[in-house]
Amino acid sequence: MIELSDIHRDFQVGDQKVHALDGVSLTIGAGEYLSIMGPSGSGKSTLLNLIGLLDRPTSGVYRLDGQDVTALSDRQQAEVRNQRIGFVFQAFHLVPRLTAAENVELPLILAGVPPVQRGQRVEQALAAMSLSDRSRHKPEQLSGGQRQRVAIARATVMQPTVLMADEPTGNLDHKSGQDVVRILEQLSSNGITLIVVTHDGEIGRRARRQLHMLDGRLESDSGTGNA
Amino acid sequence: MALATRDIVRFGWGALRGYPARATLMLIAMAIGVGAVVVLTSLGEGARRYVSGEFASLGTNLVIVIPGRSETAGISPTTLMGETPRPLTLQDALALKRSYSVHRIAPLNIGSAKVNWQGRSRDVVILGSSSELLDLRHWSMAQGHFLPPVDLERAVPVAVIGKKIRDELFGARRAIGEWLRIGDRRFRVIGVLATAGRSMGTDVDEVVIIPVASAQQLFNTESLFRILVEASSRAAIGPVKQYAIDTLQERHQGKKDVTVITQDAVLATFDRILGALTYAVGGIAAISLAVAGILIMNVMLVAVSQRTAEIGLLKALGATPRQIVVLILAEAMLLSVLGAGTGLLLGELGSLLIRHLFPILPAYAPLWAVAMALLVALFAGLLFSLLPARRAARLDPVLALSGR
Incomplete structure (x- = not known):
């Protein structure tokens, strides 16, 4: 359950103040499949970063599962990210020197999960992405679609409630992109809250609820989908 | 986490x-x-x-016992009564040897006497000591042998001479085995010391060394000039010094009438x-x-x-x-x-x-x-x-x- 009320996020660019988010209020129910669309500079990535606790609003209140998370310390926010939020990036952001399995293992290491349980959970996460046979491969030995699937395995290995995907298909060819979208939708139908940021209308329109942003404001909201 | x-x-x-x-x-x-x-x-x-x-090779672990108490201040009863301090004796030296920490001892007697061979003569510093002096001072022999390791109280008529003495008395002739007259006694030359330069104030090249008992007879004295004690290690120097002080105090009816010095300070x-x-x-x-x-x-x-x-x-x-x-x-x-x-x-x-x-x-x-x-x-x-x-x-x- 995500509740944003009157969120502002200002950036100082030179001597000019830029309102990346200008009074956004939004409620996202548990298990929703949501897309945020809009041209670049519309504030959609800033909104995603705020929801993902990678950034703090200039003003406004953000409640996650009823808890005011804007008031949390860096350390507490890190724990929330680790336990409840998964990220999928356009550029995959896999650590190049680590194997697929080691990349997936990272959130578990940070959470202090004992090694015995880690191996099993990594295996399950990779198997869910049909990557069991690629676990010992380094990212450079994987195709783009495989890399993004490793990233999704990593984002879901902690079984978060929210999955944030920022242009997840931006660096992929059409077919791999379709695969990745199917996997994300599969996760959504299993109950995860899925938020996809994209400027690709074809992908954005697949979401049950669609937001359009312009100049830091929510321009349109297709309304709460059937969660 | x-x-x-x-x-x-x-x-x-x-x-x-x-x-x-x-x-x-x-x-x-x-x-x-x-x-x-x-x-x-x-x-x-x-x-x-x-x-x-x-x-260490110069004799670092050396503890030197000198008769008499050298005090820089104060007047001891002995000075007031005009008494000379009790002399160090051979028995004192032997007593010092009983500690495990003592490696070697060499009693030392010193005096001057006329040395004579076939009409040639000169005045020479005579050292009376024991066989252990050679190793204790890290000297070495040029020819022959050093004093024999006999009982300290035996006055064996043998002499070891410095190089310069040999040159002056014997010239190019063979010195070993010749009989010297030192004072009123005769000694057979058994060895010549290798040059070692000056050591403790005496030029080793210009001394004649005879057994300590012989020197006591020659100079008609019971007392020793010094007792040189070599501690078994550097760490033992302190204990040996204390041991010497205590032992001699005990032997001298409780009087602290010796001075013990070490060469440790320079090191x-x-x-x-x-x-x-x-x-x-x-x-x-x-x-x-x-x-x-x-x-x-x-x-x-x-x-x-x-x-x-x-x-x-x-x-x-x-x-x-x-x-x-x-x-x-x-x-x-x-x-x-x-x-x-x-x-x-x-x-x-x-x-x-x-x-x-x-x-x-x-x-x-x-x-x-x-x-x-x-x-x-x-x-x-x-x-x-x-x-x-x-x-x-x-x-x-x-x-x-x-x-x-």
């Missing part, structure tokens, strides 16, 4: 292997720093030990000077460790900016600022440990090489220097990676991930 040590080390090790050139550079810098400290202090320590050894001064030298070179070498530390800081700063995306990712995955600091510090520490270890190895190899090339120099790095070098290396590694680690922890994940 605490990271397991094993995971930290594994992650740091992986990160280092990911950038081998960078890691190797830092490793070398650290290794040179630690190696320099080890080699230089081992040189300093080697010099100190070498000088100590040379002193202590040299020890201090060379010890300070070792500290100094160690300190200079430690500067290279500081330089290595600064290099670590630079390289870690580069590493942090090189790996901005990775650090941003870790943050997105839920790494706390503290965890980021720990990971970066661990990486630097791992490097420091490896570098320090390599440096220690190189340093020890260096000292081994020095010992091989200059066998007289016992170049062993002192333990304190090795420990300090390692500690300073680790501390520098930690200190100088704090800044990069904090910078990494403060990194804005949004900027880091966008790659801007």
